Amino acid sequence: MDPNSSQRASVTVADVARKAGVSKATAARVLGGYGTVSDRVRDAVTVAARALDYRPNELARSMTTGRSGTIGVVVGDIENPFFSLAVRGITDIARQAGFTVILINSGEDVSAEKAAIRTLVAKRVDGLIVSPAKESDVEHLREAARSGRPLALLDRGSEAFEVDTVIADDRHAAAGITRQLIELGHRRIAYITACDTPDRVFHTPNDINTGSVRRRVEGFLDTCREAGLPAMERWVYMGAVTPEQTRQIAKRMLEGKNRPTAVIASDSVIGLEIFKTSRLIGLAIPQELSLISFHDADWTAVTSPPVTVVRQPVYQLGETAAKLLVERLNGNDTAPRKVVLRTEVVERASVARLLED
Amino acid sequence: MDPNSSQRASVTVADVARKAGVSKATAARVLGGYGTVSDRVRDAVTVAARALDYRPNELARSMTTGRSGTIGVVVGDIENPFFSLAVRGITDIARQAGFTVILINSGEDVSAEKAAIRTLVAKRVDGLIVSPAKESDVEHLREAARSGRPLALLDRGSEAFEVDTVIADDRHAAAGITRQLIELGHRRIAYITACDTPDRVFHTPNDINTGSVRRRVEGFLDTCREAGLPAMERWVYMGAVTPEQTRQIAKRMLEGKNRPTAVIASDSVIGLEIFKTSRLIGLAIPQELSLISFHDADWTAVTSPPVTVVRQPVYQLGETAAKLLVERLNGNDTAPRKVVLRTEVVERASVARLLED
DNA sequence: TTGAAAGCGTTACCAC
DNA sequence: GTGGTAACGCTTTCAA
Numbered sequence: 076m077d078p079n080s081s082q083r084a085s086v087t088v089a090d091v092a093r094k095a096g097v098s099k100a101t102a103a104r105v106l107g108g109y110g111t112v113s114d115r116v117r118d119a120v121t122v123a124a125r126a127l128d129y130r131p132n133e134l135a136r137s138m139t140t141g142r143s144g145t146i147g148v149v150v151g152d153i154e155n156p157f158f159s160l161a162v163r164g165i166t167d168i169a170r171q172a173g174f175t176v177i178l179i180n181s182g183e184d185v186s187a188e189k190a191a192i193r194t195l196v197a198k199r200v201d202g203l204i205v206s207p208a209k210e211s212d213v214e215h216l217r218e219a220a221r222s223g224r225p226l227a228l229l230d231r232g233s234e235a236f237e238v239d240t241v242i243a244d245d246r247h248a249a250a251g252i253t254r255q256l257i258e259l260g261h262r263r264i265a266y267i268t269a270c271d272t273p274d275r276v277f278h279t280p281n282d283i284n285t286g287s288v289r290r291r292v293e294g295f296l297d298t299c300r301e302a303g304l305p306a307m308e309r310w311v312y313m314g315a316v317t318p319e320q321t322r323q324i325a326k327r328m329l330e331g332k333n334r335p336t337a338v339i340a341s342d343s344v345i346g347l348e349i350f351k352t353s354r355l356i357g358l359a360i361p362q363e364l365s366l367i368s369f370h371d372a373d374w375t376a377v378t379s380p381p382v383t384v385v386r387q388p389v390y391q392l393g394e395t396a397a398k399l400l401v402e403r404l405n406g407n408d409t410a411p412r413k414v415v416l417r418t419e420v421v422e423r424a425s426v427a428r429l430l431e432d
Numbered sequence: 433m434d435p436n437s438s439q440r441a442s443v444t445v446a447d448v449a450r451k452a453g454v455s456k457a458t459a460a461r462v463l464g465g466y467g468t469v470s471d472r473v474r475d476a477v478t479v480a481a482r483a484l485d486y487r488p489n490e491l492a493r494s495m496t497t498g499r500s501g502t503i504g505v506v507v508g509d510i511e512n513p514f515f516s517l518a519v520r521g522i523t524d525i526a527r528q529a530g531f532t533v534i535l536i537n538s539g540e541d542v543s544a545e546k547a548a549i550r551t552l553v554a555k556r557v558d559g560l561i562v563s564p565a566k567e568s569d570v571e572h573l574r575e576a577a578r579s580g581r582p583l584a585l586l587d588r589g590s591e592a593f594e595v596d597t598v599i600a601d602d603r604h605a606a607a608g609i610t611r612q613l614i615e616l617g618h619r620r621i622a623y624i625t626a627c628d629t630p631d632r633v634f635h636t637p638n639d640i641n642t643g644s645v646r647r648r649v650e651g652f653l654d655t656c657r658e659a660g661l662p663a664m665e666r667w668v669y670m671g672a673v674t675p676e677q678t679r680q681i682a683k684r685m686l687e688g689k690n691r692p693t694a695v696i697a698s699d700s701v702i703g704l705e706i707f708k709t710s711r712l713i714g715l716a717i718p719q720e721l722s723l724i725s726f727h728d729a730d731w732t733a734v735t736s737p738p739v740t741v742v743r744q745p746v747y748q749l750g751e752t753a754a755k756l757l758v759e760r761l762n763g764n765d766t767a768p769r770k771v772v773l774r775t776e777v778v779e780r781a782s783v784a785r786l787l788e789d
Numbered sequence: 790t791t792g793a794a795a796g797c798g799t800t801a802c803c804a805c
Numbered sequence: 806g807t808g809g810t811a812a813c814g815c816t817t818t819c820a821a
Contacts, residue, residue: 085579087799088798089798099799100800100808100810103798103799103800104800104806109800109801110801110807113807131554131798132556132799133551133554134491134495134556134798135797135798135800137813138495138799138815139799140799145534153510153519154516154517166510167537170537175534175536176534176535177532180523180527193487194532196487197489198490199489344730347730350734351733354734373704374729374730374734377711378731378735442814444813444814444815445815445816454791455793457792457794457816457817458791460817463815464815466817469791470790473791488814489815490815491813491815492815495799495813496814496817497815498797790821791820792821794817795818796818797814797815797816798813800811802809802811804807804810805808805809
């Protein structure tokens with residue numbers, strides 16, 4: 076009815092041009108901030124635009140320029156503090172570089188990840204940051220990369236896939252804490268992760284599709300082997316996907332008579348459940364059970380005892396991935412780079428020498 | 433050079449149509465899944481599309497349809513577990529309804545929030561979910577809403593602003609825990625929040641721009657007044673924005689000779705720092721200091737003692753906001769709804785009766 | 790059921 | 806400097 080008050084249809088450059096008494100092309104120049112215009116005209120257009128409350132349509136702009144000013148990010152689970160911190164790093168850098176972030180959760184599910192990437196590509200994001208659910212299944216990523224859209228991998232690389240990648244030195248970190256536990260006399264050391272196999276039994280590191288976790292388990296097993304502890308495969312517990320599942324696994328694991336004397340938790344969400352469970356069943360940390368967790372989550376410092384953790388530079392992980400991507404977006408066309416960020420063990424009080432067995 | 437291998441330019445409906453030997457319109461019909469086509473033609477087009485590896489351009493699609501299939505979300509800080517959980521709720525519902533989420537951090541800064549909304553509107557999101565940094569400063573939100581884009585407010589309403597809103601019963605929750613503390617004999621009760629004023633001194637609840645926090649402080653002060661504790665305004669501590677700042681405030685607060693005997697932390701990030709600080713300066717919880725925190729963060733259950741908290745239905749907060757928005761997007765045109773979700777006090781062991789003073 | 794052509798709101802090229 | 810106009814890739818009348 077009243078096209079003035081209920082401004083359903085948004086005002087366009089054409090409207091502004093008409094009001095300012097110039098051509099569409101000229102109005103577009105000042106509104107888009109490109110080309111050259113006289114000061115007089117610039118002012119006229121600016122005034123008209125303000126009067127009409129002109130808002131550029133980025134969609135149309137993207138259509139013609141081919142760039143959307145958007146970075147697509149696919150992570151496993153934004154609820155996990157690891158990812159929310161990494162995403163914070165990504166968005167900070169992205170915004171700084173003038174990009175908007177579209178975020179999609181994969182729920183660590185490959186088919187969801189594929190759908191997410193299809194959506195993102197359809198929306199014509201300028202680049203992608205992905206933490207692949209399975210590093211063995213990256214054909215969709217290859218394809219996205221081949222389509223000319225820069226791609227950066229976060230936290231999980233793929234050795235057979237040459238793209239910009241930012242990971243932590245997981246293998247080294249795992250080896251380090253494993254060695255430490257062994258030196259303290261531990262022999263029955265468990266590693267527990269959310270990763271899973273169809274039969275929920277761990278056979279070889281190749282069973283593990285999540286790059287970062289596979290590297291950690293390799294570090295764990297290799298170190299055990301070097302120390303003369305063979306066949307530690309049976310101490311790798313899988314399927315700790317939800318807190319509930321983790322609790323069940325932890326209970327079974329810790330209540331058995333041949334229970335581990337030390338546990339390595341693959342992330343802080345798992346670490347928390349191990350901590351809760353050990354308390355629940357009355358297993359004293361660190362006297363009866365040593366615990367080391369990956370990810371220096373905030374709570375790990377305030378428990379009694381505080382938990383020894385592998386501190387990963389999570390924010391920087393995200394930051395770096397975004398930086399690499401932005402460089403590509405700005406035309407950098409060099410060979411793919413693999414960045415490995417250093418971790419650090421934060422010694423607290425959840426680890427103790429094994430007294431006797 | 434070789435337009436076949438390096439498929440820079442993406443394949444369009446026109447390409448598919450040509451290959452299938454039909455018109456652009458027909459190809460578009462089967463590719464877009466609308467209108468009616470014969471089975472023969474449908475197959476031909478489908479085959480051609482697959483052969484060419486056609487990927488729809490959502491941008492172009494949005495241009496003509498006017499809808500982008502996108503929801504814009506603006507939160508204070510994705511790093512805060514409160515928001516990451518709420519965002520999880522939003523994205524789950526959004527994906528289920530076929531929408532993608534664009535996420536922007538405001539850093540609790542109004543001007544950043546304004547910029548975010550401008551960006552989102554420019555990208556022609558179909559709807560917006562915002563947790564406004566300042567509820568007094570919502571003109572940009574009003575405007576976004578007026579432009580015909582549905583808007584839902586998350587966790588922070590604005591009483592003078594009629595839009596779909598989802599909040600928790602913060603006032604009631606704050607009143608409840610305050611009453612409980614008073615009944616336990618506490619008189620010097622502190623409330624500590626990230627909200628801030630220019631002079632960092634609290635005068636009246638109107639100083640507080642964050643809706644949820646203002647309601648809590650009102651509940652706190654009202655209850656104190658009713659209980660015959662006047663002028664409790666001086667026990668409201670502001671400016672706990674970063675963990676570092678919080679630590680400083682906590683130290684000053686807890687080391688003074690007239691220190692509080694009970695502290696209410698406005699969120700779990702603050703609660704954690706209070707906990708750390710009290711331990712650092714050797715103040716026993718709950719014997720020497722009672723602590724109640726808003727937000728049932730995972731760590732609160734595992735400290736010694738575990739922390740009594742106000743459990744907010746955070747995931748549902750996000751979920752509900754998304755649901756309201758999706759309904760609007762599907763044409764619901766009824767009056768704005770204000771949903772208030774119930775909180776619940778989880779009694780743990782960080783609160784004790786005040787022995788003597 | 791199919792095709793031709795007119796948009797959608799920009800940018801970008803090319804004359805003037 | 807400025808204006809006309811052709812893209813961009815899709816949807817959507819309107820005829821045939």
